[in-house]
Structure formats: structure tokens, C-alpha cells
């Protein structure tokens with residue numbers, strides 16, 4: 168028998184990851200997603216989901232899926248262009264476009280697929296993508312896959328972006344950015360990005376995975392000018408605040424029509440189960456009428472920031488979104504803090520290098536409208552206590 172060398176190499180690399188404490192393990196969730204979870208056999212209060220409005224386990228969303236299953240079963244059975252495009256998908260797209268204020272929208276199965284589909288449909292070898300350094304991995308993958316020149320600017324450094332745009336000779340240009348940055352919680356300057364896109368004849372692609380449902384009455388982080396601009400393509404992922412699954416791209420009607428023709432991750436894949444589109448329709452309704460949820464969320468953010476604003480050694484990053492990173496420094500310190508909180512029944516993930524820059528290992532606290540004020544208070548008290556220990 169000959170040795171299977173590739174497998175041997177993988178196993179050696181896995182051992183190395185384990186030795187470097189970089190081997191990632193999956194926790195086993197044995198409850199619905201929410202603020203109270205059962206994980207690896209323990210009941211914990213969770214500060215680590217993206218379920219910012221507490222909709223993932225909302226009975227109305229579940230009921231909508233149940234009803235749709237009774238009507239049309241489970242699987243879509245085909246791609247959108249081959250009889251898989253159900254009335255429920257179509258109605259959601261129309262409602263979504265109306266809600267965010269764009270002429271048309273297209274439903275993808277995931278945000279990852281949407282990012283790859285859009286960038287590869289719009290740009291090729293002669294294009295250039297301009298990207299914030301802290302963009303999500305799926306945007307970086309999308310930029311690489313489309314074959315365009317890939318130019319990155321320092322986080323939020325729009326002067327650098329402007330200089331790069333001035334120098335570019337590419338025929339098609341696209342600026343892409345997280346609208347709310349997923350590890351830092353800060354918000355991109357959409358109006359200045361748009362004015363740069365306009366003065367350099369570029370697209371502006373806004374990935375609002377963490378802003379949709381939360382910012383601007385739930386409509387997300389687009390400004391009025393961005394809504395009106397045909398250059399702006401807007402992405403909301405629907406597995407975070409919306410509590411379900413999938414992603415919707417909203418844009419000028421011709422752009423959406425182009426994506427239907429050319430976005431491979433839309434064309435060559437099975438449509439999302441229609442029952443999820445039904446659940447999304449209900450989710451959209453809850454997002455739309457969710458101002459009291461957003462108000463509670465805002466109060467939690469304020470309470471946390473007041474409580475943790477002035478700790479010696481650790482600092483909260485400047486964020487007004489439900490993503491509240493507490494920077495503690497080295498990987499080991501972040502791990503130890505996360506572990507100490509876990510011992511107190513509080514689940515808060517440590518984010519380490521290489522996900523974040525060296526020396527900025529952090530707790531990524533994410534808040535939900537489903538937390539109670541007392542639970543936020545418990546987290547603050549525990550962290551303050553540990554800071555003094």
C-alpha cells in the first residue's frame with residue numbers, strides 16, 4: 168500500500184494547530200438560539216449570537232414556516248431559473264426592496280454566496296476592487312474570485328482610498344465595505360464613500376450584515392443619498408438580526424436583472440426552501456414594527472458602555488452598535504477572561520489573532536433585545552470584578 172501523503176500532511180498540520188492552541192472546536196448547542204442557551208451540557212447566558220432582536224426563536228417566525236411547509240413542503244427542488252422560484256421568494260424580494268428603499272432585490276441562500284455572486288457578476292480582469300482592510304472574509308474571497316485587481320485601504324482611511332481611486336486606470340471600479348464592521352462594531356462613512364464613488368465613477372457595495380434590522384428603524388445603515396443612488400448595491404444578511412437565513416441584495420432594477428442572468432451563486436444552486444422565505448416575510452414585519460426591541464437594545468448598549476467605559480488596562484472600542492468589543496491585549500489574556508466569565512455562566516467569545524491585529528485580542532460582546540437589563544448588569548459586574556482581580 169502506498170502512503171497517502173496529502174492526508175498525512177493534513178494530520179500533521181492539525182497536530183500543529185492543536186499544539187499552538189489554534190485548533191478551533193465547535194460548541195454543541197442543545198437549545199434554541201437565544202440569550203439563554205444550553206451549550207455542552209451547561210445552561211449559560213449568551214453574549215455571542217448575532218440574533219440582535221431576539222427573532223431567531225420567535226414563535227411567529229416559526230409559525231410562518233410551519234404554515235408554508237403545510238402548503239408547499241420542504242425543499243425548493245430546483246434552482247430559481249428552473250422552476251425553483253416560488254411565489255414566497257418573489258413576495259419577500261418585493262417587500263424587502265420596498266422596506267430598504269431600493270427599486271428591486273434578489274434573495275440569495277447566504278451572504279457569503281451573495282458577495283461572491285455580485286462581485287463576480289460585475290467585475291472581471293480589467294476591474295479593480297477597493298476594500299477596507301477589516302472587511303469580512305467573504306468580501307475578500309469575492310474580490311479575489313472575480314479576478315479584478317484587489318486594492319485594500321487601511322481601516323476607514325478614506326483619504327487613502329481617494330488616492331488609490333485617483334491612481335486607478337481600471338475600466339470598472341467597485342468600492343466594497345462592511346457597513347457595520349463585524350469585529351469592531353463601528354460604522355462606515357456611507358455618504359463620503361458615495362461621494363468618492365461618484366467622483367470616480369465606481370460602484371459602492373455595502374455589506375450590512377450587522378446593521379440591517381438594527382440601524383435606522385431597522386432599514387439598516389444606508390443613508391438617504393445611498394438609497395437614491397443607482398451606484399449603490401446593498402446587502403443584508405438574513406441570519407443575523409432578521410433571525411432566519413439567507414441574504415438579500417437590493418439595487419437598481421437593471422442590476423438585479425443582471426444578477427439573475429450572471430451571478431453564478433444564484434443561477435447554479437438550489438433555491439432556498441420556500442418555507443424560509445415565508446419565515447423571512449414574517450421577520451421583515453417584526454423588524455419593521457420592532458422599534459421597542461431596538462429601543463431596549465439601545466438601552467443595553469448604553470448600560471454596558473457606562474459600566475465598562477473606564478476599566479484600567481482594558482478598553483471598550485468606540486461603537487454604538489450591539490457589537491461591543493472589549494480589547495484586553497494578548498491572546499492568552501482574552502482567553503483567560505472568556506474562561507473566567509464562562510465559570511460564572513456567561514458565554515462571551517474571545518477573538519484572537521489572526522482574526523484581529525496582534526495585541527488587540529478582545530472579548531466580542533454582542534447584545535440582544537432579548538437580554539434583560541439584569542443580565543447586562545450581571546455581565547458588567549462580572550467583568551469589573553475580574554478587572555480588579
Ligand SMILES: *Cc1c(COP(=O)(O)O)cnc(C)c1O
Nearest residue numbers: 277278279303305345349376404
Ligand atoms: C456573516 C457575514 C456575512 C456572511 O453572511 P452569511 O449569510 O452568514 O453567509 C457576510 N458579511 C458580513 C460582514 C458578515 O458578518
